[in-house]
Amino acid sequence: MISIRRYLLRTLAIALVLAGGVAFTAAYLITDHELEEILDTQLSLHSRIVAGQLDPNATIDDYARLASHLGLPEYPAQLYRDGIAVPVNSPESSPKLYHEEELKLVLGFWNSDGSPRLLGGKWNDAGPFPAPLEEGFRWESYDGHRWRVFSMFDITTDTWISMGLRGSFHDEVVERITWNNLLPMLFLLPLLLWLMSRIIRRGIVPIQALSSQVQGRSARDLSEIDNPVPQELNGLRQSLNDFIARLKETLERERRFTADAAHELRTPLAALRIHLDNAQAGGEQSLQKAYIGVERLQRVVEQLLILARLDQVATTSSATIDLYPIIAELVAELWPLAEERDQHLRLTGLTRLEVRADEIEVGILFRNLLDNALRYTSEGGQVEVELALWEGLPQLTVRDTGPGLPEALLDKVTERFRRASGQGTTGSGLGLSIVSELVQRQQAILTLTNREPSGLEVSVRWERVYACAS
Amino acid sequence: MRALLIEDDPLLGDGIKTALEREGYTVDWFMLGREAISAIGSETFSVIILDLGLPDMDGMQVLQLLRQQSTLPILILTARDAMEDRIGGLDAGADDYVLKPFNLQELLARLRVVMRRAEGRASQILTLGALSIDEARHAVSWRGKDVKLGRREYALLLELARHPDRVLSRPRLENLLYGWGEEVESNAVEVHIHHLRKKLEKHLIINVRGIGYRLDSQAR
Numbered sequence: 204m205i206s207i208r209r210y211l212l213r214t215l216a217i218a219l220v221l222a223g224g225v226a227f228t229a230a231y232l233i234t235d236h237e238l239e240e241i242l243d244t245q246l247s248l249h250s251r252i253v254a255g256q257l258d259p260n261a262t263i264d265d266y267a268r269l270a271s272h273l274g275l276p277e278y279p280a281q282l283y284r285d286g287i288a289v290p291v292n293s294p295e296s297s298p299k300l301y302h303e304e305e306l307k308l309v310l311g312f313w314n315s316d317g318s319p320r321l322l323g324g325k326w327n328d329a330g331p332f333p334a335p336l337e338e339g340f341r342w343e344s345y346d347g348h349r350w351r352v353f354s355m356f357d358i359t360t361d362t363w364i365s366m367g368l369r370g371s372f373h374d375e376v377v378e379r380i381t382w383n384n385l386l387p388m389l390f391l392l393p394l395l396l397w398l399m400s401r402i403i404r405r406g407i408v409p410i411q412a413l414s415s416q417v418q419g420r421s422a423r424d425l426s427e428i429d430n431p432v433p434q435e436l437n438g439l440r441q442s443l444n445d446f447i448a449r450l451k452e453t454l455e456r457e458r459r460f461t462a463d464a465a466h467e468l469r470t471p472l473a474a475l476r477i478h479l480d481n482a483q484a485g486g487e488q489s490l491q492k493a494y495i496g497v498e499r500l501q502r503v504v505e506q507l508l509i510l511a512r513l514d515q516v517a518t519t520s521s522a523t524i525d526l527y528p529i530i531a532e533l534v535a536e537l538w539p540l541a542e543e544r545d546q547h548l549r550l551t552g553l554t555r556l557e558v559r560a561d562e563i564e565v566g567i568l569f570r571n572l573l574d575n576a577l578r579y580t581s582e583g584g585q586v587e588v589e590l591a592l593w594e595g596l597p598q599l600t601v602r603d604t605g606p607g608l609p610e611a612l613l614d615k616v617t618e619r620f621r622r623a624s625g626q627g628t629t630g631s632g633l634g635l636s637i638v639s640e641l642v643q644r645q646q647a648i649l650t651l652t653n654r655e656p657s658g659l660e661v662s663v664r665w666e667r668v669y670a671c672a673s
Numbered sequence: 674m675r676a677l678l679i680e681d682d683p684l685l686g687d688g689i690k691t692a693l694e695r696e697g698y699t700v701d702w703f704m705l706g707r708e709a710i711s712a713i714g715s716e717t718f719s720v721i722i723l724d725l726g727l728p729d730m731d732g733m734q735v736l737q738l739l740r741q742q743s744t745l746p747i748l749i750l751t752a753r754d755a756m757e758d759r760i761g762g763l764d765a766g767a768d769d770y771v772l773k774p775f776n777l778q779e780l781l782a783r784l785r786v787v788m789r790r791a792e793g794r795a796s797q798i799l800t801l802g803a804l805s806i807d808e809a810r811h812a813v814s815w816r817g818k819d820v821k822l823g824r825r826e827y828a829l830l831l832e833l834a835r836h837p838d839r840v841l842s843r844p845r846l847e848n849l850l851y852g853w854g855e856e857v858e859s860n861a862v863e864v865h866i867h868h869l870r871k872k873l874e875k876h877l878i879i880n881v882r883g884i885g886y887r888l889d890s891q892a893r
Contacts, residue, residue, distance in 0.1 A: 472774040475774070
């Protein structure tokens, strides 16, 4: 991305130059047109005045006298008789003083048959100027120059009258007017560009201020950005602040997780160590207790690894699977645990229940649920596993007769390392967190409810249901 | 020496209790902070060992409540090794901390240090006249000669020696021997004191009739 300042400066400069160019061209074309109209008006007006002055009975001598008046030194007007030039004798009345530009304005008279009668100085240089063929304005090339010509036919004197202005006169005037317009603009352009760059520079100062405030922060500074910003940056500042808040929350959760993980790993390790010390000092039961410590440590480590793996893999490959064989297998696997504690473990409900999920993940999920239920249920208690359809949705339920959970904790136990207090049982505090993670990945819903008079009911309901194959 | 242990983890608590009892401590173990706080008002302890990761109250809160009610030395056990957690514990009133997992010998040494500091002693060898007790080695010598003592005899002698010339009541000494909630044989203290007098010197421990016993710091 190029800088905003450079982008604005560049595009505005180009726009300015383009606008100047368009204005210049428009001025040129408009002046050209308007001047042509003014000059045309004058040509026609003067032609009419001349026509009005012509005497119908004028003789050749009258024209000779007119010729002597029209002629300029070195460019005498030419009188014609029957198409042949006739010398004009009386140049004494021709003007001594005239303006250079007069050479560009010429008057001519033709007979009705198209033969020249009297032509001004410049229209004789390369033979007589072409005779008019119809009334009106036209452009005519003659002797290497372009001429703007107005022609009219005077009936009373039976004469064609043409008045012409050399094109270069018109062009020069247009050019001069256009240049006079352009020059101040050319001087102003650099000034404008300089001003623009200053304004742009000042305009983006708040952006730079904001970015330097963000840039200059230390990685640990997660306070809000609170310096004032213009309206346009308000949204950006707001989203930055929202992002910072979210980051803070995530970091805080990570920090808590690390602290809790440290506690859950180091506590059994400390227990293990002290029991080994005791065993060395001769405690008979200490070695056995050390083994319990090792098992607990192993469980925490395994569950941490499961969580880490779940965090890494974003999506699950899910196929339609039958829950029953998986659940039945796991119930059978954990049976000895229940038997050891004299607990009554039952599997009820459907013997075929299809869901769209990953087989291994369902296994981990259910093992954690059942493990929790067995762990928290006292000796002789009951644990029931049920497969059912609930309003057409497949549902797995684990019910126990344990102590249940305090109402306040029901929503929170799925957080990592949350454990109900005052329990003699030692869990890692990770089981339900793993369950909730897995349930989310399978787009299922986890519900925890306390039972009457005591116990906990945990159900997992799969939302996406696919038609049974059978 | 009677220690108050506040540890929510059954396995670790069991290990610490066993280890401390082997060292001659009497241990009262509570899993919840609030139970420990109510116990401290009614019983006498030499030291408090507190695990900061308790389930019912935040460990720091328990620490502050303990500190409000007692000036006993407090040693905290913590798994949180972040600097702010450790400093926070000391600032909240703990005398020392031990990071989990800890070495048992280090735990015992730190317990001795905090108790010694609470009594205003710098050395770990307690000397009173001809009696000297090395707390680290549990060794007692009288007039320069080592004396072999039983665990309960040692505990009684140490408690008396820590408060020389002060009369310690019989119930207090009984509590020391058996811990909270356990049955005490009615004449246990008399029996152990009798043995101590026999092994050391008859006039070292003086019987204050109807009240208890005191240790004569001038005995030679």
